[in-house]
Each structure stands twice: as structure tokens, then as C-alpha cells.
Amino acid sequence: xxxxxxxxxxxxxxxxxxxxxxxxxxxxxxxxxxxxxxxxxxxxxxxxxxxxxxxxxxxxxxxxxxxxxxxxxxxxxxxxxxxxxxxxxxxxxxxxxxxxxxxxxxxxxxxxxxxxxxxxxxxxxxxxxxxxxxxxxxxxxxxxxxxxxxxxxxxxxxxxxxxxxxxxxxxxxxxxxxxxxxxxxxxxxxxxxxxxxxxxxxxxxxxxxxxxxxxxxxxxxxxxxxxxxxxxxxxxxxxxxxxxxxxxxxxxxxxxxxxxxxxxxxxxxxxxxxxxxxxxx
Amino acid sequence: xxxxxxxxxxxxxxxxxxxxxxxxxxxxxxxxxxxxxxxxxxxxxxxxxxxxxxxxxxxxxxxxxxxxxxxxxxxxxxxxxxxxxxxxxxxxxxxxxxxxxxxxxxxxxxxxxxxxxxxxxxxxxxxxxxxxxxxxxxxxxxxxxxxxxxxxxxxxxxxxxxxxxxxxxxxxxxxxxxxxxxxxxxxxxxxxxxxxxxxxxxxxxxxxxxxxxxxxxxxxxxxxxxxxxxxxxxxxxxxxxxxxxxxxxxxx
Numbered sequence: 001x002x003x004x005x006x007x008x009x010x011x012x013x014x015x016x017x018x019x020x021x022x023x024x025x026x027x028x029x030x031x032x033x034x035x036x037x038x039x040x041x042x043x044x045x046x047x048x049x050x051x052x053x054x055x056x057x058x059x060x061x062x063x064x065x066x067x068x069x070x071x072x073x074x075x076x077x078x079x080x081x082x083x084x085x086x087x088x089x090x091x092x093x094x095x096x097x098x099x100x101x102x103x104x105x106x107x108x109x110x111x112x113x114x115x116x117x118x119x120x121x122x123x124x125x126x127x128x129x130x131x132x133x134x135x136x137x138x139x140x141x142x143x144x145x146x147x148x149x150x151x152x153x154x155x156x157x158x159x160x161x162x163x164x165x166x167x168x169x170x171x172x173x174x175x176x177x178x179x180x181x182x183x184x185x186x187x188x189x190x191x192x193x194x195x196x197x198x199x200x201x202x203x204x205x206x207x208x209x210x211x212x213x214x215x216x217x218x219x220x221x222x223x224x225x226x227x228x229x230x231x232x233x234x235x236x237x238x239x240x241x242x243x244x245x246x247x248x249x250x251x252x253x254x255x256x257x258x259x260x261x262x263x264x265x266x267x268x269x270x271x272x273x274x275x276x277x278x279x280x281x
Numbered sequence: 282x283x284x285x286x287x288x289x290x291x292x293x294x295x296x297x298x299x300x301x302x303x304x305x306x307x308x309x310x311x312x313x314x315x316x317x318x319x320x321x322x323x324x325x326x327x328x329x330x331x332x333x334x335x336x337x338x339x340x341x342x343x344x345x346x347x348x349x350x351x352x353x354x355x356x357x358x359x360x361x362x363x364x365x366x367x368x369x370x371x372x373x374x375x376x377x378x379x380x381x382x383x384x385x386x387x388x389x390x391x392x393x394x395x396x397x398x399x400x401x402x403x404x405x406x407x408x409x410x411x412x413x414x415x416x417x418x419x420x421x422x423x424x425x426x427x428x429x430x431x432x433x434x435x436x437x438x439x440x441x442x443x444x445x446x447x448x449x450x451x452x453x454x455x456x457x458x459x460x461x462x463x464x465x466x467x468x469x470x471x472x473x474x475x476x477x478x479x480x481x482x483x484x485x486x487x488x489x490x491x492x493x494x495x496x497x498x499x500x501x502x503x504x505x506x507x508x509x510x511x512x513x514x515x516x517x518x519x520x521x522x523x524x525x526x527x528x529x530x531x532x533x
Contacts, residue, residue, distance in 0.1 A: 171366035
């Protein structure tokens with residue numbers, strides 16, 4: 001075949017493939033915004049549901065999701081970052097560290113419904129936390145651990161070796177070296193992972209299904225041992241379980257959830273690009 | 282020869298099964314510049330890293346014999362490794378300031394060790410920069426990134442970074458190999474100034490540098506210290522044929 005023609009066809013095929021990838025995202029966005037935007041109001045965002053959730057707002061679901069995400073982060077970030085520091089800075093390359101790394105990779109591949117069942121078995125039943133914010137946060141926390149650990153490891157590994165060597169040569173201990181000349185330079189990368197984890201935790205339904213999410217609660221949760229409503233589950237409920245809910249309420253809820261997750265991802269991208277801009281070594 | 286700074290006795294060092302240093306007996310005089318020369322792989326950098334135990338970072342290193350610093354064996358089981366590295370500072374081959382400001386680079390050691398109250402920092406920063414003749418150039422750029430400096434300034438800054446810890450020895454591992462000839466001369470002049478207060482041990486590939494800048498020279502070959510003595514004598518009347526062959530450029 002004529003190479004110029006072949007080139008044109010190849011270009012066209014690849015461009016089409018790329019457009020096909022972007023298309024669903026655009027379509028989803030357009031449909032959700034078109035059908036949901038009319039529901040968004042101050043009242044919708046900040047008031048309780050009324051009349052069997054057919055009217056009023058989705059405030060308890062928004063608040064519940066924020067609680068759950070916050071709890072997951074509080075649990076997963078310290079644990080994940082400390083584990084990553086151990087793996088990168090302390091452990092040598094032996095069977096144990098390889099096993100840990102392998103488990104982390106596998107953990108990332110576990111379907112989210114399995115985390116839900118795991119949380120039900122461990123936190124709800126075994127530790128008797130019941131269906132509660134605590135159980136849900138811990139379950140979500142475990143689910144996002146691989147994201148946190150992996151991004152923290154990458155961030156730590158990208159800090160040049162000579163930072164550590166120089167610091168040690170100045171008489172700093174290993175921990176002082178990590179504290180003063182490794183962690184500060186890895187922080188933006190760790191933060192990026194944290195925000196990505198946040199976004200993931202905010203959007204998942206299956207892990208909270210059995211561990212915390214309430215169908216409907218007339219009041220806001222008072223403690224970590226209370227159940228709460230949450231955006232993803234609430235969306236599922238009003239879309240499939242409760243008849244007679246206006247279309248724009250359902251799409252409006254989806255729009256709120258989507259915006260929340262997109263905002264978090266956008267924040268991650270901003271942090272990362274700032275980091276890239278400042279990184280000079 | 283005046284006071285002794287560091288002394289090794291029957292020092293052997295192994296990387297796993299490979300013996301990198303064999304029976305090194307060496308006395309490094311205080312407040313003078315001692316150069317270690319020899320072909321690549323002769324063990325001169327390894328020997329330098331014995332003096333602040335930076336070799337400890339490499340897995341599988343074993344050391345036998347004694348290394349005395351201030352009369353104490355730095356490889357004794359009760360030796361204080363962190364204190365040793367405060368007292369024996371190191372300057373590396375490539376200028377490697379932290380990606381922080383000039384000032385933050387200098388106070389890094391102070392901050393880590395909590396050696397001085399913060400009110401003292403300004404004075405110490407000025408003193409350290411004056412010691413390496415950078416104060417006039419950098420006094421208005423203390424908050425600029427150290428990575429924006431020229432390579433020579435960066436290397437001077439790396440020397441200045443060690444000084445707040447009040448070391449008595451400065452180890453320099455080919456400190457000029459990334460610098461141009463003019464900058465190299467400037468660093469050598471600086472070494473002459475610094476030796477009044479510090480003992481300097483420098484590893485160098487550059488024989489002219491050893492001849493110009495050092496008071497004593499040790500020639501190493503295949504992990505052994507072949508010859509050690511006053512630089513003027515080593516370069517004019519070497520006692521060993523190997524030394525003579527090396528400094529006259531017959532191998533290396």
C-alpha cells in the first residue's frame with residue numbers, strides 16, 4: 001500500500017479510538033448535568049430529606065460521605081505512609097519485603113464488594129462495632145490502603161539517594177534523615193496519593209453497603225458508632241428502591257457525587273503539577 | 282609533623298569476599314592537607330569513607346584493625362557514630378546542596394542536632410559563609426534556592442554546610458571533579474585557608490592537585506598504602522618504583 005495512504009488511515013483509526021474513549025465521559029457528564037442541574041439549590045445541598053425522600057435535600061448523605069472519607073483517611077494515611085517509609089527506607093530486599101509488596105499489589109485488585117463483606121465480618125460482627133461510621137471508615141480505609149502505600153512509596157523512591165547520604169554524613173540518624181531530608185521532599189507525592197484515595201473512597205458503594213450505609217435516617221449521626229446515609233448508596237436507593245422520585249433529584253444527587261469526586265481528582269492534579277514545577281533535581 | 286588527627290593500625294576492609302583495603306597503617310597529621318592518590322579502584326575513596334564510617338551504608342562491609350580518632354577507636358562497639366560524623370565532615374564529588382535555600386542548607390545540621398538556639402542562626406550562617414568566602418556574593422541571596430548557584434558556589438556551600446557542626450576534620454572526595462580549572466584553583470586556595478582550623482583529607486584523581494594543594498600524600502595501589510610522606514618528597518624523590526611510575530604517568 002502507498003505509505004502516505006497507510007499513514008492517513010493509521011492516523012484516522014487512532015484518532016477515532018481516542019475519541020471513542022473520551023466520548024462516554026462527555027456523554028455521561030452532559031446527561032447528568034442536563035438532567036440534574038435544575039435540582040441543585042442551597043436547599044437541596046443543605047437540608048434534610050422530606051416526604052419519604054421525594055422532597056427536601058440530601059444533606060445527611062453529603063455529610064455522611066464526608067465523615068466516611070475523613071475517617072478512612074485518618075486511618076489509612078498514617079498506616080500507609082508509615083508502611084511505605086518502612087518498605088523504602090528500612091527494609092532490605094528480602095522475601096519478607098517482597099511478600100509485603102506482593103500483598104499490596106493483590107490488595108489493589110480485590111473487588112470492592114469483597115472489602116464490604118470483609119468489613120462486615122471483621123468490624124461489624126467480630127469487633128462488634130455494628131453498622132457504624134467507624135466500621136465503614138475502616139473498611140474504606142483498608143480499600144484505599146494500596147493507593148496510599150503505592151503512591152507514598154513512589155514519592156519516597158523519587159527522592160534522590162544523595163539527600164540521604166548527605167544527611168547521614170552530617171551526623172543525622174536514620175530517622176532524622178527521613179524526617180528532615182526525605183519526607184519533606186516526598187510530601188507532595190504522598191498528598192497526591194491521599195487525594196486520589198479520597199476520591200475513590202467517596203465514590204464506592206459496595207464497601208459501605210453492609211458496614212454503615214443507612215437507607216434513610218431522620219437525623220444526623222451523633223457519634224462514630226451511628227449509622228449514616230452516604231451519597232453513593234443514597235443514589236442507589238433513590239434510583240432503584242423508592243418509587244416516585246423526580247428525575248432531576250436522582251440526577252442532581254449523581255451530579256453532586258460526581259462533582260465531589262472530580263473536585264478531589266482535580267485537587268490531586270493541581271498538587272502534582274505544583275510539585276513538578278518546584279522539583280528541580 | 283605536629284599533632285595527629287586520625288591514625289589507622291592494621292586496617293583491613295572487605296566488601297563481602299573482596300578485600301578492598303589491606304593492612305593500612307597511616308597517620309594523618311592535624312591541621313594539614315593530606316591527599317590520597319592512586320588509580321581508580323585502588324581503595325582511596327573507601328579509605329576516606331572509613332574515617333566517617335560512611336562505608337557502613339554498604340551491605341556486607343567488614344572492617345578489622347583499629348582506626349583512632351582523638352585517641353578512641355571509631356569502630357569500637359561503644360563508639361558514637363552520629364557524634365563521629367559531626368566531628369568528621371564530608372564533601373562529595375558532585376556539589377549536592379539540598380533543594381532548599383542557601384540559609385536552610387547551612388542550618389540543616391544545626392536544626393537536626395538542635396545544636397544552637399535559633400537566634401544564633403544568622404550569626405552562624407554568616408560565619409560559615411565567610412569561612413568559604415561566599416558571604417559577599419551571597420549575603421543578599423540567603424533565601425534563594427541553592428540549586429541556582431554556580432557549581433563552584435554550590436561546592437563551597439557544601440563545605441560551609443559542614444562547618445556549623447564544628448568538625449575537626451573535613452573529608453573531601455574528589456571535590457573538584459565537577460568543576461572547571463579556575464573553580465578548582467579557588468577551592469584549592471580555600472583548602473589552604475581552612476587547614477588552619479581543620480584537618481583536611483582529600484581524595485583526588487588529579488596529581489597536580491595533590492602536588493599543589495597538599496602537605497602530605499599517600500599513594501595507594503590495589504588496596505594497599507604503597508607510600509606515605511611529605512608531598513614535596515613523594516613527588517620529587519618517591520621511595521617506591523610503583524609510586525614513581527604512577528606520578529610520572531606510566532600507568533593510572
